[in-house]
Amino acid sequence: MTELSKTGAAVGEPTSGRQAPEAFLEVRDLKVHFPTDDGVVKSVDGLSFSLEKGRTLAIVGESGSGKSVTSQAIMGLHRLGTRGKNVRMSGEIWLDGQELVSASPDEVRKLRGREMAMIFQDPLSAMHPYYKVGDQIVEAYRVHHKVSKKVARARAIEMLDRVGIPEPAKRVDGYPHEFSGGMRQRAMIAMALVNNPELLIADEPTTALDVTVQAQILDLIRDLQKEFGSAVIMITHDLGVVAEIADDVLVMYGGRCVERGSAGEVFEQPQHPYTWGLLGSMPRIDRETSERLIPVKGSPPSLINVPSGCAFHPRCPYADVPKGNVTRTVRPELEQVSTGHWSACHLSAEDRERIWTEEIAPKL
Amino acid sequence: MSETKKTDTVAEAAVPKQASAPEERDVLLKVEGLTKHFPIKKGILQRQVGAVKAVDGIDFEVRKGETLGVVGESGCGKSTMGRVITRLQDPTGGRITFEGRDITRLSTGQMRPLRRDIQMIFQDPYGSLNPRHTIGSIVSAPFRLQGVEPEGGVKKEVQRLLELVGLSPEHYNRYPHEFSGGQRQRIGIARALALKPKLVVADEPVSALDVSIQAQVVNLMDDLQQELGLTYVIIAHDLSVVRHVSDRIAVMYLGKIVELADRTSLYESPMHPYTKALMSAVPVPDTKRRGQKNERILLRGDVPSPIAPPSGCRFHTRCWKATQICKTTEPQLVELKPGQRVACHHPENFADQAPQDTVLLSAAKKASELVPDAADGSAEEASVAEKAPVTEKKPEPEKASDAEKKPVAEKASEPEKASEAEEVTLAEEVAAEEAAAAEEAGEKTGPGAKTSTGKPSTGKPSTGKAAPEAAEPAEPAEEPAAPAAEADAPAEEPEAAAEETDRQAGTDSQESTDK
Incomplete structure (x- = not known):
């Protein structure tokens, strides 16, 4: 496990073919489409990435870029109940040698909670208000372990203690509404980690929290990851959080990956104009207050009518730099920029280098 | 002769006043010892058994043309403070002075003319626009309520406002659900600016928006301040945003201001x-700092x-x-x-x-x-x-x-x-x-x-x-x-x-x- 994480080649281009990959988690050409009355919503449209144990991958993007749908697809949440009829999924998701897209719901259920677990953005709606926090953790544990309630309860208390809830023996009998926002998020992390999952997906785990609590939760996730050596997918729109916690970054736009690489590369040498836009629109506490922010003009695209060519072209200030009409007609594919750093953009390497060093970097 | 003397004395009388006055006159809004307690009632008789001390004695002033940022964790009373200074809620105690006039105890009717000068931008762009009204009627509501007939007619003025905040004038007849979050927030801003207010209180104006859109709205508010000479009180929990927009910043903790300083001193x-x-x-979005x-x-x-x-x-x-x-x-x-x-x-x-x-x-x-x-x-x-x-x-x-x-x-x-x-x-x-x-x-x-x-x-x-x-x-x-x-x-x-x-x-x- 440690050997794998040491290699660190978490964002290599996935190999093709239907055979089990070496990576712990590998997603190949994942497509998640939702047919609606207005047309097909292409929430995720050809996404590939891989992740090793012990590493943290951050998926960044605006609302509606397909971040959350990706994570729910990995967890197999789209196929639950009646919802399964309204989704079209294709591609492959390999988790520890097992393919999930073609697996039966029962197989996925065995993995869910045990091999992979999820932390949601809003802990108040993710927890059942009628049941005690402890009972909900106990349930998650007993689904996968044949143990008595007493043992499971001891385990729940142990987990609550581990995530830093004071007086866990007392709070285990509390209801979600009796917990504060930060506490609830901790309790949910305890619930997610009760089975020692090897893949932890955190969907905007700190967005609803205050900065001070956010710092606590991020530290907690980092500590627990070190302790358990799990792989973590962190979904967020806050680049500050990404810089803090992620090893690798995947930037999504319009259901596709537009840039991916190690956190250092993406922050120091971002290649895609959308990444520049994200960096430019963030007010930063560590730099001189520049006069103005550099926003990305316009709004995120509709996923029903994704713009032709490069999905970002209507908002891209450099859409006319490449010759001809290429940005409007041809969809750019991911190309390797440097080792482990991929970007999908029609701009030539020289143009990107020039724009980044001359126009963008000085303003950040 | 006598006249000149008269003016002289007047001038003389006026001079000392002016000398001491500028500071006073610069102050647009002054808040002294403001408190807002929400009673907790229990039992059949609904006796008051306690109070949520949301705002518990704060003093500050807002000067003309500046932006005062208010930060703090959730539950520290910053939103309540915003609602009390705009008199959307009645204060329990203290004094609010707007342009030298005590507005603490004004009745709803007495407040109404002042609503022209004090406006509010709300946090939730989804909850603050009536879904059954068109954008035109939402943005023209202030004119109707205040009985103001702008030059060239209400419709023209509304369309001008929509353009001002970066929307298309054709959006006049659309409904709120047809807009994205950032656009809705712009509509809220257009409505707040309709009557050319002197003071705009913005409660978390950008926290519900995506980063890229957030930057658009922050820039827009900045431009409008310069164009129209607005004074802002911006309430937010995001310290980087507050730092970016504010001249002075108040830090609140549990209903009190713990620190009030200009931006540079506070952050440095x-x-x-x-x-x-x-x-x-x-x-901080900088991987180098991780160490x-x-x-x-x-x-x-x-x-x-x-x-x-x-x-x-x-x-x-x-x-x-x-x-x-x-x-x-x-x-x-x-x-x-x-x-x-x-x-x-x-x-x-x-x-x-x-x-x-x-x-x-x-x-x-x-x-x-x-x-x-x-x-x-x-x-x-x-x-x-x-x-x-x-x-x-x-x-x-x-x-x-x-x-x-x-x-x-x-x-x-x-x-x-x-x-x-x-x-x-x-x-x-x-x-x-x-x-x-x-x-x-x-x-x-x-x-x-x-x-x-x-x-x-x-x-x-x-x-x-x-x-x-x-x-x-x-x-x-x-x-x-x-x-x-x-x-x-x-x-x-x-x-x-x-x-x-x-x-x-x-x-x-x-x-x-x-x-």
Whole structure:
């Protein structure tokens, strides 16, 4: 496990073919489409990435870029109940040698909670208000372990203690509404980690929290990851959080990956104009207050009518730099920029280098 | 002749007034001792059994043309404050003066003409627009309500406003659901600006928006301020946004302003420990800084309940610098540096306001273990050195606090290489062991037992911590109310006390746990 994480080649281009990959988690050409009355919503449209144990991958993007749908697809949440009829999924998701897209719901259920677990953005709606926090953790544990309630309860208390809830023996009998926002998020992390999952997906785990609590939760996730050596997918729109916690970054736009690489590369040498836009629109506490922010003009695209060519072209200030009409007609594919750093953009390497060093970097 | 004389005297009379007036006249909104308590009622008779003290005595003023940012954690009363100063809610006490006129007790009818001048932008762009009204009718509502007939007609003016905020005039007949979040927020801004207000209170104007859209709205508000000479009060929890937009910033904690300063002073040398902790918690989009994690101050726990706020300084339950005085005496918001008002007994980056008081509270002790901060330690030393000449009479307590901080710094620098996980667990273990030891000491009266379990567990810092621990029981004995006694007497006090504790550890710690 440690050997794998040491290699660190978490964002290599996935190999093709239907055979089990070496990576712990590998997603190949994942497509998640939702047919609606207005047309097909292409929430995720050809996404590939891989992740090793012990590493943290951050998926960044605006609302509606397909971040959350990706994570729910990995967890197999789209196929639950009646919802399964309204989704079209294709591609492959390999988790520890097992393919999930073609697996039966029962197989996925065995993995869910045990091999992979999820932390949601809003802990108040993710927890059942009628049941005690402890009972909900106990349930998650007993689904996968044949143990008595007493043992499971001891385990729940142990987990609550581990995530830093004071007086866990007392709070285990509390209801979600009796917990504060930060506490609830901790309790949910305890619930997610009760089975020692090897893949932890955190969907905007700190967005609803205050900065001070956010710092606590991020530290907690980092500590627990070190302790358990799990792989973590962190979904967020806050680049500050990404810089803090992620090893690798995947930037999504319009259901596709537009840039991916190690956190250092993406922050120091971002290649895609959308990444520049994200960096430019963030007010930063560590730099001189520049006069103005550099926003990305316009709004995120509709996923029903994704713009032709490069999905970002209507908002891209450099859409006319490449010759001809290429940005409007041809969809750019991911190309390797440097080792482990991929970007999908029609701009030539020289143009990107020039724009980044001359126009963008000085303003950040 | 007589006329000129008359004007002369008038001018003369006017001059002194003007000389003193400019500052007064610059102030657009002045708030004094503002409180807002929400009663908690119980039983059949609905008797009031308590109150949520959402805003509990705040003073500030907003000058013309500036942007005042208000930050704080959720539940600190910042939104209530915004609603009270716009008189959407009635204050419980205090005074609100707008352009020199007391508006605290104006009735709804009396307030109405003033609504032209005071407008509000709301947080939730989905909840603040009526879904059954078209954009045209939403944005023209202020004209209708105020009976204003703008030049060229209402429709033309509304379309001009829509263009001003970056929307298309054709959107006039659309409904809110046809717009994205950022566009809706623009509609809210257009509505707020319709009557050319003097003061705009914006409650979390961008927190519901995506980063890229957030930047658009921030820039828009900035442009409009310059174009229309607006004055903003911007309430937000995002410190980077507030820093970007504000000229001055008020930091709120549990219904009180703990620090009020201009942007540069506040962000470069925050004085209140709470401000410092808030700043250090903001994630920065820079991977290079990741190695410097240690400068972060991790506050433990949550904001206490505003129903029963802590005594004295409200932050003392989470503050790593808290001493006895913080528990008993509430610090006043005083101007320590020009333009920087702080309510703290032991401010950062400045001379200690209560240097004689060195006894750390238990919360502070726990917190100081969690502040693995070498940089902070050195800053502390620097500030101590800077303080030394000022407070020459009382160098000893300073030293004590200095000494007790050093081990923390040392401890922090040592396990720096080690994982943070270990550090936290270590701190937790220590805390747990201390708690266990305290319990044990509480149950048994055997003095030896406590020292053996309590002290070695803390490991390295134990030597440093002996001083404050020892001083804790010693302090109340030697009249905390008479700090003058400290001047020369306590020269050996902490050290002597430390030795004393070692000898009488049993009884001393017994006292401390009893307390």
